Amino acid sequence: MTPAEAIHAGVVAPPVEPEEVDEEKEATDVDEGSEESLHRKLTRLWDDRPGFIGRLTTVNHKTIATRFFVTAFVFFLLAGLESALMRIQLARPENAFIGPDLYNQLFSTHGTTMLFLFAVPMTEAMGLYFVPLMVGTRNVAFPRLNALGYYTYLIGGVLLYVGLFTNTGPDSGWFSYVPLSGPEYSPGKRTDVWAQMITFTEVAGIIGAIEIVTTAFKQRAPGMSLNRVPLFVWAMVVQAFMILFALPMVASASFMLAFDRLVSTHFFNQAEGGDPLLWQHLFWFFGHPEVYIIFIPALGAVASIVATFCRRPNFGYTAAVLSLVSMGFLSFGLWVHHMFATPIPQMGQSFFTAASAMITIPTGILLFTTIATIGAGRPRFDTPLLFVLGFVVLFTVGGLTGVMLASVPLDIQLTDTYFVPGHIHYVLIGGMVFPIFGAAHYWFPKVTGRMMSEAMGKWEFGLLFVGTNLTFFPFFLMALNGMPRRIYTYLPETGWATLNQVATVGAVIFVLGVLLFIVNVVASLRGGAVAGANPWGGETLEWATTSPPPNYNFAHIPIVNGRSALWSAGAELPVATGLSTERREVLLTTVLDAEPDVRHEQPGPSIGPFLTALAVGVTFVSAIFTPWGYVYGPVLVFLGLMVWFWPRPKKADAVLETIEVPR
Amino acid sequence: MSADRDRAAANRAAARRDAARAAGQGSAYPIPTRPALDVHDLPTVTFGHRDVMWWGTNGFVIVETMTLAATVASYFYLRRNFDAWPPTGTPYPSVGIPTLNLVLLLLSIVPYYLLEKAAKKLDRDNLVKWLWVSVAFALATNVLRGFEIAGLNTRWNSNAYGSVVWAVVIVHTTLLITDLFETLVLATIFARKREQEKHYPDASDNSLYSYFMILVWVPLYVIVYWVPRW
Numbered sequence: 001m002t003p004a005e006a007i008h009a010g011v012v013a014p015p016v017e018p019e020e021v022d023e024e025k026e027a028t029d030v031d032e033g034s035e036e037s038l039h040r041k042l043t044r045l046w047d048d049r050p051g052f053i054g055r056l057t058t059v060n061h062k063t064i065a066t067r068f069f070v071t072a073f074v075f076f077l078l079a080g081l082e083s084a085l086m087r088i089q090l091a092r093p094e095n096a097f098i099g100p101d102l103y104n105q106l107f108s109t110h111g112t113t114m115l116f117l118f119a120v121p122m123t124e125a126m127g128l129y130f131v132p133l134m135v136g137t138r139n140v141a142f143p144r145l146n147a148l149g150y151y152t153y154l155i156g157g158v159l160l161y162v163g164l165f166t167n168t169g170p171d172s173g174w175f176s177y178v179p180l181s182g183p184e185y186s187p188g189k190r191t192d193v194w195a196q197m198i199t200f201t202e203v204a205g206i207i208g209a210i211e212i213v214t215t216a217f218k219q220r221a222p223g224m225s226l227n228r229v230p231l232f233v234w235a236m237v238v239q240a241f242m243i244l245f246a247l248p249m250v251a252s253a254s255f256m257l258a259f260d261r262l263v264s265t266h267f268f269n270q271a272e273g274g275d276p277l278l279w280q281h282l283f284w285f286f287g288h289p290e291v292y293i294i295f296i297p298a299l300g301a302v303a304s305i306v307a308t309f310c311r312r313p314n315f316g317y318t319a320a321v322l323s324l325v326s327m328g329f330l331s332f333g334l335w336v337h338h339m340f341a342t343p344i345p346q347m348g349q350s351f352f353t354a355a356s357a358m359i360t361i362p363t364g365i366l367l368f369t370t371i372a373t374i375g376a377g378r379p380r381f382d383t384p385l386l387f388v389l390g391f392v393v394l395f396t397v398g399g400l401t402g403v404m405l406a407s408v409p410l411d412i413q414l415t416d417t418y419f420v421p422g423h424i425h426y427v428l429i430g431g432m433v434f435p436i437f438g439a440a441h442y443w444f445p446k447v448t449g450r451m452m453s454e455a456m457g458k459w460e461f462g463l464l465f466v467g468t469n470l471t472f473f474p475f476f477l478m479a480l481n482g483m484p485r486r487i488y489t490y491l492p493e494t495g496w497a498t499l500n501q502v503a504t505v506g507a508v509i510f511v512l513g514v515l516l517f518i519v520n521v522v523a524s525l526r527g528g529a530v531a532g533a534n535p536w537g538g539e540t541l542e543w544a545t546t547s548p549p550p551n552y553n554f555a556h557i558p559i560v561n562g563r564s565a566l567w568s569a570g571a572e573l574p575v576a577t578g579l580s581t582e583r584r585e586v587l588l589t590t591v592l593d594a595e596p597d598v599r600h601e602q603p604g605p606s607i608g609p610f611l612t613a614l615a616v617g618v619t620f621v622s623a624i625f626t627p628w629g630y631v632y633g634p635v636l637v638f639l640g641l642m643v644w645f646w647p648r649p650k651k652a653d654a655v656l657e658t659i660e661v662p663r
Numbered sequence: 664m665s666a667d668r669d670r671a672a673a674n675r676a677a678a679r680r681d682a683a684r685a686a687g688q689g690s691a692y693p694i695p696t697r698p699a700l701d702v703h704d705l706p707t708v709t710f711g712h713r714d715v716m717w718w719g720t721n722g723f724v725i726v727e728t729m730t731l732a733a734t735v736a737s738y739f740y741l742r743r744n745f746d747a748w749p750p751t752g753t754p755y756p757s758v759g760i761p762t763l764n765l766v767l768l769l770l771s772i773v774p775y776y777l778l779e780k781a782a783k784k785l786d787r788d789n790l791v792k793w794l795w796v797s798v799a800f801a802l803a804t805n806v807l808r809g810f811e812i813a814g815l816n817t818r819w820n821s822n823a824y825g826s827v828v829w830a831v832v833i834v835h836t837t838l839l840i841t842d843l844f845e846t847l848v849l850a851t852i853f854a855r856k857r858e859q860e861k862h863y864p865d866a867s868d869n870s871l872y873s874y875f876m877i878l879v880w881v882p883l884y885v886i887v888y889w890v891p892r893w
Contacts, residue, residue: 028703035692141715210722214715222700244725252733256830265819265826267737273744273823278737533693546693555692559699572695578703587702588715596702598709601861638844645848647857 029556030577038555041581046138046552049605057605059143060551061132064150066447068125071150072118075157079113080514082106087471087507090500093492103488104171105190109164111174112194115290116201117157119432123297124208124243126439127236129447131212133542133549134230136221136558136565138586141214143602144609144644149207151613156200159621163193170194173486175287176257178268178279183261192261192624198254199620202247209240209247216240219586220594221541222576223560228594230540230565231307231314234321235300238328242293245332250286253279263627277342284335291427292331296324298435299366302388305435305442306370308538309385310377313564316369323362323369330359340408341415349408356406363399367392382536383457387438390465394430398423401476418483422475429468437464437517444524445531449547452528456520463513470506474499539564544573557587560594608644615640708860710783710867720868724875727838731879734830738886741823749817749824749891756828757814758888764807765884768877771800775877779870782863787853790866794850797873801843808836815887831887838876845869 029038048054048063058064086106089098098106132140140146163169170190172181181191216237220229229237256267257279266272268279307314314320336344336352344352370392379385401423405411414420437460444452478499483490490496534543541558542549544566556575562568579585579599588598619633711717742748749755778793812832817825849866852858 030698030701030703142719145719206722206726210719213722214718218715218718222702244722245729248726248729249733252730252737252834256737256826259819259826263820265829266823267741267826267830269823272821273741273750274826275741275744275823278740281740282733282737544692544694556696556698557702558696572697573692574699575692575696576700576702577698578701578705585707587705588709588713591712596700596705597713599702599705599707600715601707634840642848647852647859647862 027581028578029581031581035555038581039550042552042555043550045581045584046550048551053607054605056610057147057607059139059147059603059605059609061128061140061143061146062447062549062551064146065125065129067150068121068128068153069447071154071157072122072125075113075117076122077514078161079110079118080511082110082113084507084511086110087504089488090490091504092501093490093494093497095489098488100488101171104486105164105167105169107486108170108173108176108194109160112160112170112197113157114428115174115294116198117153117160119294119428120201120205120243120290121153121208122436123239123294123432124205124212126297126301126436127212127239128208130443130542131215131233131236132219133446133545133553134233134540135216135219135224136541136544136554136560137215137219138553138584139602140211141219142211144606145207146211147606147609148613149204149211151610152200152207152616153204155613155617155621156197156204159193159200160197163190163197168193175283176279178257178260178276179270181257182268182276183264186261189624192258195254195258195261196620196624199251199258200616202251202254203616205243205247209243212236212240213244217591218588220589221558221560221565222587222589222594222596224565224589224594226592226594227318228560228563228565231303231317231320231324232297232300232540234324235296235303238324239293239296242289242296242328242331246286246289246293249282253282253286256282258623262623277339280339280342281335284338285332288335288338289331292327294428295431296327298391298432298439299324301435301439301442302370302391304538304540305384305388305438306373306377307564308442308536309382309388310373310379311537312373312377313539313567314369315372315376316365317563319365320369323365327359327362327366330355330362334359337406337411340411353406353408357403360399360403367396382441383452383454383461384438384442386458386461387434387441390461391430391434391438394426394434394465394468396430398426398428398430401426414479416484416486417479418475418485419479421485422472422479425468425472425475429472434464437461440517442536443542444521445535446542446547446549448525448528449531450524450528451531451535452524453520456516456523460513460516460520463509463516467506467508467510467513471503471510472506474503474506478503534566539567541565606644608640611643612637612640708864710864714864714868716864716868717871720872724872727875728879731831731834731883734827734834735883735886738827738831741827745824750822753821753824754816755891756816756888760807760814761811761884761888764804764811765880767800767807768804768880771797771804772874772877774800775870775873779867782866782870785863787858790863791850791853794846794853794866797846798843798850801839801846805839805843808832808839812836828887831883835876835880835883838879842869842873842876845872 029042046060048058048060085098086103089095089103128140128146132138160169168189170176170193172186172191172194176191176194179185181194216229216233256265259265260267260269260274266274268274268276270276303314303320333355334352336348337356340349370388401419405414405420405423441452441457444450478496481494481496481499483494483496531547533546535547536543541560544558545554556577557579558565559574559576561574566573576587576596579587584602584604585599586602587596588600589595590597615633615636618636619629621629622633623629708714774793774796778790778797781789781793815828815832817828819826819829846869849862849869852862853866
């Protein structure tokens with residue numbers, strides 16, 4: 001039995017005697033006399049460069065993911081502010097608070113921000129922070145690429161808001177239907193800002209996806225075979241694959257739109273043989289999976305929270321994994337149900353109705369496994385679990401209204417009414433925002449080392465839950481009373497005023513909940529109880545290291561001998577030794593069984609990603625104004641990449657001795 | 664209640680540990696561990712799917728396949744709007760240079776394959792040689808692609824046919840240019856003896872990307888140059 005097999009069989013091999021170290025061999029973690037000197041040595045090895053330049057060159061996945069968290073949350077607040085302004089405007093009929101032009105920009109920027117700058121980056125950042133910790137490795141697979149992803153995302157987000165504040169915010173909705181967004185009906189640069197922002201965030205999203213897939217498949221701790229991978233990691237992997245297949249579609253579409261506007265191509269121009277419906281197909285081929293791209297990581301977070309707070313492993317692990325994967329597949333077969341109001345053949349309508357109904361099966365399985373885990377466990381109703389319960393309730397409302405919209409005759413009646421915003425807000429707030437707030441409370445101690453206040457947390461949950469229902473349930477009633485979406489005001493005779501006022505009051509309550517969350521975060525950062533490594537008694541490996549984790553994550557790579565890594569570890573966590581303390585090494589393992597395979601050296605800090613992101617920024621921003629941006633921009637990108645990839649001189653001898661030559 | 668007490672106790676223990684670490688006497692792990700496996704004898708560089716670069720390369724291959732799929736889907740979608748394809752008055756795209764270029768691209772698989780083999784044998788001299796041969800091929804195919812575009816006999820702004828034909832060709836041309844630059848950078852690194860051990864798998868994965876770039880062009884070539892003639 002090899003050590004790896006022994007680990008698999010649950011019989012862990014006896015400790016290995018530290019070998020005599022000959023001078024030529026590099027030092028490893030077993031050479032250090034004490035754990036404390038090992039800690040010092042690894043900290044130095046994985047440290048950023050000093051000073052401001054250190055901040056721009058960092059490749060630490062936790063630093064980069066934390067920046068994603070903060071940036072995405074700021075965009076969440078900005079988008080929330082926009083919705084608050086819209087709710088004030090709609091609170092009474094014929095209100096003159098905001099004019100139609102600004103209103104158009106506000107709802108377009110609100111939707112765009114929430115989906116592209118908040119939801120996807122926030123969920124992906126969760127993966128970039130916790131996937132490496134949960135699989136027991138020291139960094140994501142491509143540390144420098146990860147930094148590039150953040151900077152491009154930041155530039156794209158700033159571009160959108162520079163646009164909004166200079167009266168160049170997008171104004172044709174978050175899905176920018178042509179011909180409204182085409183050159184004829186949207187002159188000026190508003191839609192161009194939107195299209196380029198899409199490109200930036202798609203580049204960032206794709207980069208994050210490649211990180212997560214590679215990290216989860218190649219850098220798992222020894223013993224973490226595929227059937228022992230935590231559900232959260234599975235969810236992030238499914239999301240990552242969906243991103244790889246879906247995001248190129250919208251990036252292609254946004255390029256076509258930008259070129260229609262910039263150099264007079266005719267992709268969507270009916271007069272020259274183009275087709276406006278082509279836009280809808282391309283956009284929704286991305287746009288429907290997008291909902292699941294947002295929702296599936298949230299399900300992963302829910303699975304983690306439920307297992308921890310019900311103090312038992314997730315019920316129906318295999319069924320849950322298969323459901324996650326099948327949701328990933330099925331979600332690509334639904335896009336036409338966004339287009340029932342267009343001339344689609346009846347056969348197509350029936351097919352996509354059936355497909356839309358079919359995806360409720362895996363979704364239902366996941367909800368039922370969640371409920372079963374709660375029912376079969378010993379639940380402890382702390383704030384994270386409350387948010388999970390809120391998720392179950394709100395998402396059920398969102399899901400059921402979705403089934404209604406999947407029926408063609410109803411859909412044709414409800415298209416472009418307030419029913420659709422009601423549905424999407426129940427789905428996204430229930431299916432994503434609530435789990436994210438739960439996850440924030442759950443993982444805050446790990447990220448910061450401090451506990452959040454439980455009392456405030458419960459108030460947050462109450463305010464957000466009441467606020468959500470009070471704001472968005474009236475949307476359904478408004479729709480039934482005939483209120484179309486995307487109108488900046490209405491007449492008193494319509495009778496929509498009361499419902500709108502209720503919704504506005506709900507929005508105020510929601511805002512109070514968010515403000516209380518901010519107060520809680522700030523107060524807990526300063527004076528929260530010290531968390532310790534595993535304050536909730538969690539099962540997954542992120543709880544095996546200190547809070548916050550050291551820059552190298554794990555002093556020795558943990559070994560996993562069960563699905564619940566920490567609960568099945570026994571009194572002492574078995575660890576693998578032998579990684580270098582002189583080079584930034586991570587352990588690569590085999591894809592299926594996670595047997596130790598390679599000691600892989602990672603690149604260290606570099607300014608290359610930052611410079612490359614600036615060059616990408618110059619390319620796409622200047623391409624708003626001139627097609628030549630696509631000519632000189634890539635040259636700059638190439639220069640940035642040279643800084644990134646050009647190898648530094650290295651001790652030449654002994655370089656090749658550990659390469660394994662394949663036969 | 665007892666859970667709260669447990670947590671309070673855990674908090675106190677953690678606080679003690681943090682204080683100990685601040686005083687410079689803690690441990691690198693917050694929980695007890697025992698060494699159970701030594702990985703020091705594992706190789707540090709491998710090829711193919713055992714290496715992370717292979718996964719990253721394939722991730723980008725998926726992304727680029729989907730981007731090309733979007734343009735091809737658009738091609739056939741827009742074609743339904745036309746009675747004649749190419750539209751009446753637009754000549755067929757010239758097929759001579761594109762065919763020559765296709766042959767050249769397929770031939771360039773040979774040096775890419777030989778450089779991959781040399782990389783896997785850590786055979787520096789042969790690797791450098793075949794890298795330069797590949798660069799020469801890539802330069803030639805890029806230049807020919809320029810003539811190819813000039814011979815499309817339509818412009819991006821003529822009509823939807825022109826737009827979508829240009830889209831298919833231009834998207835693939837970005838792959839072609841990327842491949843040229845990647846190979847050029849690798850050739851320079853190895854020729855100037857600046858390589859590190861990890862650059863050998865990089866070179867072999869570069870060939871993987873090249874195979875994709877070349878083979879994906881075969882159906883695209885048929886679509887752009889022969890579908891209109893049928």
